[in-house]
Each structure stands twice: as structure tokens, then as C-alpha cells.
Amino acid sequence: MTAGKKILGAAVGAVLMGSGSAYADTIKVGIIGPFSGPFALQGKNFQAGVEAYRALNGKSVKGHDVEIIYRDLPAANPAQSRALAQELVVKEKVQYLGGVYFTPDAMAITPLLSQANTPLVIFNAATSAIMNTSPLVVRTSFTTAQTTNPLGKIAFDEGVRKAITVVSDYGPGVDAENAFKKAFEAAGGEVVESVRMPMNTTDFSPIMQRVRDSGATGLFAFLPSGPPTLGFVKAFNETGLKRAGTKFYAPGDLTQESDLPALGEAAEGLKTSFHYSVAHDSPENKRFVEAAVKAIGSADQLSFPAVGAYDGMHVIYKMIEATDGKQDAQKAVDAVKGLSWTSPRGPVRIEPETRHITQNIYLREVAKNADGKYINKEIQTFPDQKDPGLATQ
Amino acid sequence: MHIMAQAGTVSAMSKAKSHHWWRDVAGIALIAAFGAAGYWLFPDNLALLTRIVAVALLVLSIDLVVGYCGVATLGQAALFGAGAYAAGIACVNGVTEPMTLIAIGAVAGAAAGLLMGGIMLRAHGLAQLVLSIAIVQLFHEAANKASAYTGGSDGLAGLMVSPLFGVFEFDLWGRTAYLMGLTLLLLVFIALKFVVASPFGMLCRGIKQDPVRIRAMGSFVFPVLLKMFVISGAVAGAGGALAAISTQVVGLDSVSFELSANALVMLVLGGLGTLYGALIGTVIFMGFEHMVSAINPFHWMTMVGALLIAVVLAAPGGLSSLVERISASRGGKS
Numbered sequence A: 001m002t003a004g005k006k007i008l009g010a011a012v013g014a015v016l017m018g019s020g021s022a023y024a025d026t027i028k029v030g031i032i033g034p035f036s037g038p039f040a041l042q043g044k045n046f047q048a049g050v051e052a053y054r055a056l057n058g059k060s061v062k063g064h065d066v067e068i069i070y071r072d073l074p075a076a077n078p079a080q081s082r083a084l085a086q087e088l089v090v091k092e093k094v095q096y097l098g099g100v101y102f103t104p105d106a107m108a109i110t111p112l113l114s115q116a117n118t119p120l121v122i123f124n125a126a127t128s129a130i131m132n133t134s135p136l137v138v139r140t141s142f143t144t145a146q147t148t149n150p151l152g153k154i155a156f157d158e159g160v161r162k163a164i165t166v167v168s169d170y171g172p173g174v175d176a177e178n179a180f181k182k183a184f185e186a187a188g189g190e191v192v193e194s195v196r197m198p199m200n201t202t203d204f205s206p207i208m209q210r211v212r213d214s215g216a217t218g219l220f221a222f223l224p225s226g227p228p229t230l231g232f233v234k235a236f237n238e239t240g241l242k243r244a245g246t247k248f249y250a251p252g253d254l255t256q257e258s259d260l261p262a263l264g265e266a267a268e269g270l271k272t273s274f275h276y277s278v279a280h281d282s283p284e285n286k287r288f289v290e291a292a293v294k295a296i297g298s299a300d301q302l303s304f305p306a307v308g309a310y311d312g313m314h315v316i317y318k319m320i321e322a323t324d325g326k327q328d329a330q331k332a333v334d335a336v337k338g339l340s341w342t343s344p345r346g347p348v349r350i351e352p353e354t355r356h357i358t359q360n361i362y363l364r365e366v367a368k369n370a371d372g373k374y375i376n377k378e379i380q381t382f383p384d385q386k387d388p389g390l391a392t393q
Numbered sequence B: 001m002h003i004m005a006q007a008g009t010v011s012a013m014s015k016a017k018s019h020h021w022w023r024d025v026a027g028i029a030l031i032a033a034f035g036a037a038g039y040w041l042f043p044d045n046l047a048l049l050t051r052i053v054a055v056a057l058l059v060l061s062i063d064l065v066v067g068y069c070g071v072a073t074l075g076q077a078a079l080f081g082a083g084a085y086a087a088g089i090a091c092v093n094g095v096t097e098p099m100t101l102i103a104i105g106a107v108a109g110a111a112a113g114l115l116m117g118g119i120m121l122r123a124h125g126l127a128q129l130v131l132s133i134a135i136v137q138l139f140h141e142a143a144n145k146a147s148a149y150t151g152g153s154d155g156l157a158g159l160m161v162s163p164l165f166g167v168f169e170f171d172l173w174g175r176t177a178y179l180m181g182l183t184l185l186l187l188v189f190i191a192l193k194f195v196v197a198s199p200f201g202m203l204c205r206g207i208k209q210d211p212v213r214i215r216a217m218g219s220f221v222f223p224v225l226l227k228m229f230v231i232s233g234a235v236a237g238a239g240g241a242l243a244a245i246s247t248q249v250v251g252l253d254s255v256s257f258e259l260s261a262n263a264l265v266m267l268v269l270g271g272l273g274t275l276y277g278a279l280i281g282t283v284i285f286m287g288f289e290h291m292v293s294a295i296n297p298f299h300w301m302t303m304v305g306a307l308l309i310a311v312v313l314a315a316p317g318g319l320s321s322l323v324e325r326i327s328a329s330r331g332g333k334s
Helices: A002-023 A037-057 A078-090 A103-116 A128-133 A144-157 A171-187 A205-214 A227-238 A257-267 A283-296 A304-323 A329-336 B002-041 B046-067 B077-092 B098-120 B125-145 B175-197 B199-209 B211-216 B221-247 B257-270 B276-295 B300-314 B319-333
Strands: A026-033 A064-072 A096-099 A120-122 A137-139 A162-168 A190-197 A218-222 A247-251 A271-274 A340-343 A346-350 A357-368 A374-385
Touching (some): A026 A037, A078 A096, A103 A120, A128 A137, A144 A247, A144 A357, A144 A374, A162 A171, A257 A374, A271 A374, B002 B046, B046 B276, B077 B125, B175 B199, B175 B221, B199 B211, B211 B221, B257 B319, B276 B300
Parallel strands (some): A247 A271
Antiparallel strands (some): A271 A357
16 A cells, blocks of 8 residues: 555656756756776766765756756776767767777777757766767876876975886876876986786785886886786885885876775885875865765775866856856856866866866875875975876977 | 498488577577567667667677687687677777778687687597686787787777668767677677578587587588687677777777686576576576676676576576477477
8 A cells, every 4th residue: 555655646746856857957967987897986976976976066057957867887898988979969868978998998988979959077987088979078086197197296305316207007007107208208217118917916025026127116007997007016015116216106096095994004104195195184075075985985985086087067057157058068068167166176177178177186195194194285286287198289 | 230320310411400490480480579668668878778788798709619619718708809800990990880890800819710710629538628728828918918009907999880781879878889799699690590500500519519420421520610700709809899899998898708607607506508508507697697787786686697507407408408408398288
């Protein structure tokens, strides 16, 4: 009986809601991300960022209700990505697309945008080249080159003259290797050896031996976040390289906040460069972290994709404001070119030419905070960093 | 005795053929009708339907080697990916005519099938399965390493396919891609029906049931199976090329172990060794997956798992065996 009543109630509710939306216009935003599978945590961060933004800034813009439709894309799969985007545009009639964790997925969506008259705001996918594939793409995340670039100068300034690079052998790893090499050599240093490890390497002691044999005093590393990083850092400590004074540099993907509890003591003192630390000290970030933790459920799970999503929603809201709810992708994108605001990560700007975000890059050190929890403590700021990958094109 | 036995099977075969002849025509008409119905009923989901067609070709190709030859494989995506990358690379380098690209994909798939079959057929049973996994991993790593040609983990993007017959464009709505894919699927299906009903197809089934006996009959096993591998490679390669054309991007997922394993699951779901099972399994699996993942993007995988367990328990021979059982029971009544 009660179940029957519930169903009846839901049906009535659905009818009421349906008729309600016929009066007030609803603007739909389709978010594609990895909400299940091995990368589900990153997708959860997307969702937390979006929900945090809506909790703090309302669920409507200028009287237009904003509805979010999530679609799951568990792993890089361009064919599925295209199918999801097509369905969101053609069937669900979304006016905006957002999200996207992996580069190939973004590449599969961009050819559709001009025909769909829909802008795409990328919350993560971090390869420079995406931005050149459509004028309707805006990105609020980072690129590996952008976050890595300052490390070259940092290493040189700390007295490293000879460095070795060790990266996982896949796209972002190779990007990181090139970015560090370029920046370090521009500063006057020399990269004596570049090691590319297979993705599933778990025994790092031979690699540490190569680091030792190379005679380098600085080690630049890039691995996908998660268990391999843990093993790598442990091997670095246990083979005595740390004690011997070899300096360790890496972009912040390696010490993302959701991995820090597992890395623990092994990571203490590691210096990484990145665009966002959950521990960033500003009122904007405090507000954001509070709302995002509420959305994600646990403070330990919050990390950088959430801030990409949060700022992505800011851009989408600004687009809706500029077009007053009408579907006009070019006008929407034009409206946010040059847009600048204070993000939880610090001051940011959408570069008018590249539509990529310009932001501060911070040098951080893994340290314990007052509560005894490990954080990425910001120790140096490199303001106004553009994406060097796009700047050179 | 021997001659008599052979004559017996031949007459049984021709009898079976004449009995099944109208059923195959009806079946193919039914597939065409379903395909057309999909076009009219889900005009907003044609990209998904095209993806289903491409994967259906992969699943059909697995059915050829697993269902008809009894060769266990978890690496069929190597052939699918070979077709996808060949078509993609050709397209980026200026060959943009879609039919030509499909042909290139099929040829590349067949070549990869020759290579893969040549290696895999040297082993049996579990060792064969392990080899198939090793081969798909090698293909995956090769595609990752050769990033100058394949785009590596960023994917091979920028495929600009010219309109079909110079008129029908591959656009946002995906009508061209779907109708081309559907036609391709029908043609391939008809061709495969002839292949599996031919003496060569019968020989493959014989090898599946008892390779020793086939050998004793004076037939070579290896070249027969290799031939089937090449055919299956061409089918998978055509599917890969279709995926590349309709997506305009080729990613490493198209040569992944995951895709191989998923496709095998679809085949088992639909039923081995009937060709129809491959189509039924693909449509049900991908359609269901799409539906539940839209309803709950966060926890849909549990639903898919539940479906699989339910089907395997209720119909161990796959969904197509259910259809046969129902039609058989009806036949019994009438």
C-alpha cells in the first residue's frame, strides 16, 4: 500500500515538475566524467566541484534554472565519448558541455561543437593540442607543461646543474619530460639522462641505480598518481638517494591530496609544483573546501579535479549570463575570453587567444599541518603562468 | 562404411540447409527491420547505435574463431584496433573516401589476423588464451609507442572523412554513419552466413568438435583455422574502420584487453556459434549498459553485473538459445 502511494506520489510529482519546467526555462548542462570504475574518485571530484559551486552561487542564473546532467565515461574511450556528447546535445538538448577527464575523449567531442552550437568547458583533460581543435573549447584545468615549467628554474636556483628525468612512458609523462628539459636547459642546467619506464613498473630499485650512476644531483619524476607513486617515493628513500642529497622534483599530480594519507611519511619534504593545493590559504578556498567536502563526503578525497570543475561552472554561469539563456555558442565563448576572477586556487584569467586558463603555479612541500595531517604546503608562487605548450604554437 | 557415413552427413547437411534457407532470409530481414526501427525510433541516439554496429562486427568476428573453431581468444581487439588505426592513419594522410577506408581497415585486420592466427594456433587451450592476451597487449604497447603515427595515449585525432558518395556527410546527427554501418553489417552478416554454411565452415565446426578425427580424415587443421582467423580479422578490421570513421578519433582503447574481454562477454551473453547470438548479445549488453548508466551514472556497473549473472544462470547457452528453445517448444505444440 505505502509503496503504491509512493509511486503515485512520484508520478504526480513528475507531472507537476514537468509542467513547471514548461514555464520557467531550464538550461541544461551536460557533464561527462569518470563517475565509476578505477577513476571514479576523479569523477566524484568533478561532481563535488559542480555541486559546491551551485551550493554557493545558486541553481539559477538571471532567472534561468540550470540543470546538470551527468554522464559516465569510466575510462578513455573516444567512441563512447562522442556517443554521449551527441546524445546530450541532440536528445537532452543541453546548451553546454563540461567535464572530460581524458584527452582522447575531448578530441572526440570537439569536432561536434560548431554544428551543435555548444561550447565545451574542459574541467581536466590536460593536453595543449585540444585547444586548437575547436574555437568553442574553454579550459579551466592546467596542462602538464604549465605546471612543470617553473621546476626547471627552481632546480637550477637550488644549485642543481645536472639532472635526470624519470617518467612513465605515456603521453603526459613524455609531455612532462619535455617541459622540464626545456625549462631546465633554458635556465642553464643539463639533463644527463632521460629514463622512460613502462606504465606498470613496480620495482624501482634498478631505476634508482641508474639515477645514482648518472651522477645527477637532481631527479625529475612523473608517474600517474596512485600506488606506483608510493613505490617510487619509497624506493627513492630506501636506496639512500634522499640521504645522499639528491633533490627530487615533480609536478603535483604525484602528491595529490587524495593520495597523501597513503603516502604518509614517505612523501614528507617532497617538493612539487602545481596549480592548486587544497591547503591554499585564502577566504575563497576556505569557502570552496567547506562546500566541496560537504558534497564529496570526506575531506581526504578532495583534490584538484574539483577546483577545475568549480571554475568550469563559474565559466558556464558567466556564459549563461552573457547569452541570457539563448543558445549561441560563439557569443558565450566570446563573453568569457579575458574573463578574470579569484578562484579557490588564486587569481586566474581565461586567455583570449588560447581560451586556456592562466594562473599561479605554486611550489609546494609535503608537510604536516597543525592537526597532524599531511598537506601540500605552498612555499613559493610563480604568478601568471600561461601554458607554454600553447604559447609556442 | 566411411563413404556411406560421409554420404549420410552430406545428405543431412543439404537437408539442414534446405530447412534453414528460409529461416536465414527471415533472420536477415529481421535484422534489417530492427536496424531500420532503431533509425526511426532513436533518431537522437544514432552515435550510440553506430557504436553498437561497430562492436557487433567485432563480436561477430570473435564468434567465428570462438564459436565456430573453438579457439579461445581474449585478444580480438588487436584485429579491431589494427583496422581502426589503419583507417585512421590513411585518413589523416589524405585517403578520405569512407568506403576505401573501410576496405583499408578490413585488409589491415585480415593481415593482423594472419599474424595473430599464425602465432596463436601453435598453442592449445590455456596457452592459446594467454598468447591472445599477450598479443593484444603487444599491439596496445606498439600503438602507444608509435605515437608519431598513432597519437599514443592522446589518441589519433583530426580524421576528416569526406562525404559518402560525395553527398552524405558524417555530421553531428550521425545518420550517414549509422546507415553505412548498418548496410556494412548486413552485407558482412550475409557473407558470413555463406561462409559458415560452406564446406569450409563445416570443417571448422568439425575441428571444434574433434580435431583428431578431422586430421585422421586427411584434412589439415592449421591452414583451415588460419583461414578463418584471416576472415575474422577482416570483419573485426572493418568494424574498427567504421568506429574510426564515425568517431573521427582512434584511441588506445580500441586495441585494449578490456574491449576484447567485453566483446567476449557480449558473445557469451548472446550465445556462441550462431552469428545471431553475437548480434543479440551486443545489442542487449550495450543497450542495457547505456540505459542504466544514464539512469544512475555512479552505480550502474552493479546492474550490469546482475544482468550477466541472471542470464548465465537462466540461459547458459546465451540469449539466442532462449529464442530457439521457445521456437522449438512452439514447434512441438503445433
